[in-house]
Amino acid sequence: MTEKKILPTVWHPYSQMKTAGQPDLVVSGENVFINFADGKRLIDGISSWWCMIHGYCHPELNDAIRKQLDKMSHVMLAGLTHKPVLDLAAKLVNITPAGLNHVFFGDSGSVGVEIALKMALQFWRNRGKPEKNRFVALKSAYHGDTTGCMAVCDPDEGMHYLFNDSVTKQYFIENPPDGFDRPASDIDAYISRVKAFFEKHQNELAALIVEPVLQAAGGFKIYSPIVLNKLRDICDNYGALFVFDEIATGFGRTGELFAANHAGVCPDIMVLGKGMTAGYMGHSATLTTSKVFEAFYDEDPEKAFMHGPTFMGNPLACAVALKSIEIFERDNYLEKIKAIEKRLKERLLRIESPKIKDIRVIGAVGIIEVNDAGDLTGFQDFAKGNGVWLRPFSRYLYTMPPYIIGDKELNRVLDVMEKWFC
Ligand SMILES: Cc1ncc(COP(=O)(O)O)c(C=O)c1O
Structure with a gap:
């Protein structure tokens, strides 16, 4: 008897579904954190594809939606x-x-x-x-x-x-x-x-x-x-x-x-x-x-x-x-972004490794470009193991954090990026 294949129902983006592995189940988000069903909590270093600029579950944003929802x-x-x-x-x-x-x-x-x-x-x-x-x-x-x-x-x-x-x-x-x-x-x-x-x-x-x-x-x-x-x-x-x-x-x-x-x-x-x-x-x-x-x-x-x-x-x-x-x-986010940029420059531009082709920073974007995409294989699991959600692609390891990220969390993201090479 041939075994019946169980194929996934949700088709994920930019993924070879056969080899991508099981995605982690998210149950909630708050501030810069993504919370998972298994109790894991990761700092989102890429603002969910660069859009969660105020992080997750911002009380004022939630409230604005709720108020509109009632109308x-x-x-x-x-x-x-x-x-x-x-x-x-x-x-x-x-x-x-x-x-x-x-x-x-x-x-x-x-x-x-x-x-x-x-x-x-x-x-x-x-x-x-x-x-x-x-x-x-x-x-x-x-x-x-x-x-x-x-x-x-x-x-x-x-x-x-x-x-x-x-x-x-x-x-x-x-x-x-x-x-x-x-x-x-x-x-x-x-x-x-x-x-x-x-x-x-x-x-x-x-x-x-x-x-x-x-x-x-x-x-x-x-x-x-x-x-x-x-x-x-x-x-x-x-x-x-x-x-x-x-x-x-x-x-x-x-x-x-x-x-x-x-x-x-x-x-x-x-x-x-x-x-x-x-x-x-x-x-x-x-x-x-x-x-x-x-x-x-x-x-x-x-x-x-x-x-x-x-x-x-x-x-x-x-x-x-x-x-x-x-x-x-109101909260002068451009100042927050300036502070993020300063920290990204301080922490990323000092990293040295023969694997690195270039490091560049602009605003709240920090990029490490490696010579060979293979040099980033395994990085995502490494980052998860260290409490951080980052998703490099091709030769690019990058962070685009939510602008509300605190110093401690930003440093944690940057620690993970640095540790991978050192
Ligand atoms: C510059 C640029 N244009 C267009 C898009 C597409 O936007 P969306 O994914 O919302 O369709 C993206 C998404 O990453 C982008 O970075």
């Missing part, structure tokens, strides 16, 4: 509106770079990027230039997992390379030279090459999309904000929209409220997600300038933006996002 959990946004969505849109316009005046909500980061791409396509169509329908992205880019997003992720080293033949072919330009403080001379040479690309392709380019200053999931590459100023000029000169994907970098992660602020640049379209709702609800916001909005603002129904995720502007998501931003501003 209504959801209502559609087509033909209707409500106070939380009006307030959140106004707040986002107020805190993002001046010039971003309109907000289209979505229910996840990837959807927010899809909205940005579709808007850019229709922007040119509405302006009578439908031939401007290609995107250019940076090598090492990661912009999400849906098919439009997959097409603007690094096609060679990105996680979606298997689908290169199935997604729409887009253009890629080399990623900017590494380093926040990279000298202008290196940047100038890079920019000349980018200009040459735009010169050639200007008639077909709808937009350039970038993760400003920090390319996150594509390899944690940090580059100079000066690059953004120069790319802004190129987009203006050659008639392409400039899209910032701030899903990972937004809400303080790189040390400024938005990475755009390092450069003082306003993109045409900017996408927010993850930390916007403090990890409580999946949601995104795609903000645009009035130049973009006005290309759709017309008597002609064909020029309307035909898009509408069911849960866009969900009142619970808006309520928790508003409270999260209020706490961020």
Whole structure:
């Protein structure tokens, strides 16, 4: 008799289900801690994929959701509106770079990027230039997992390379030279090459999309904000929209409220997600300038933006996002992030090992890049054994802690990262 295979019901992300092993059962979270059914308690060193910026079960955030829940959990946004969505849109316009005046909500980061791409396509169509329908992205880019997003992720080293033949072919330009403080001379040479690309392709380019200053999931590459100023000029000169994907970098992660602020640049379209709702609800916001909005603002129904995720502007998501931003501003989180950055620099930059290729820090992000991905095999269990939840991938061991992390817990995370090499 053949034995009946028992296959798992829940299909986990980015996992070979046959070899991934049984995931640990989480029962609750509080502050920076994740509590497990077996009594284990781990410090979350990566804010549950970078979104739990206030940690778990924050009393004020819980309360904001509960209060909204008693009024209504959801209502559609087509033909209707409500106070939380009006307030959140106004707040986002107020805190993002001046010039971003309109907000289209979505229910996840990837959807927010899809909205940005579709808007850019229709922007040119509405302006009578439908031939401007290609995107250019940076090598090492990661912009999400849906098919439009997959097409603007690094096609060679990105996680979606298997689908290169199935997604729409887009253009890629080399990623900017590494380093926040990279000298202008290196940047100038890079920019000349980018200009040459735009010169050639200007008639077909709808937009350039970038993760400003920090390319996150594509390899944690940090580059100079000066690059953004120069790319802004190129987009203006050659008639392409400039899209910032701030899903990972937004809400303080790189040390400024938005990475755009390092450069003082306003993109045409900017996408927010993850930390916007403090990890409580999946949601995104795609903000645009009035130049973009006005290309759709017309008597002609064909020029309307035909898009509408069911849960866009969900009142619970808006309520928790508003409270999260209020706490961020009230409790001066940018100072907290500065202190985290200082500690990350003190503790990580001193680590030495032949296995390490590079160590870099920006804001509340600390990265150790190793020479060989095999050098991180077993790290996750090692970290768990030492009370810390970290999840390295490829050649990158990194921490992106919740901003409320205390000194003791941050040091514990950094102890674990250091001990692995020493
Ligand atoms: C820069 C960037 N864009 C898009 C996404 C996709 O967001 P989501 O996972 O919410 O769809 C991510 C997620 O890690 C991201 O880091």
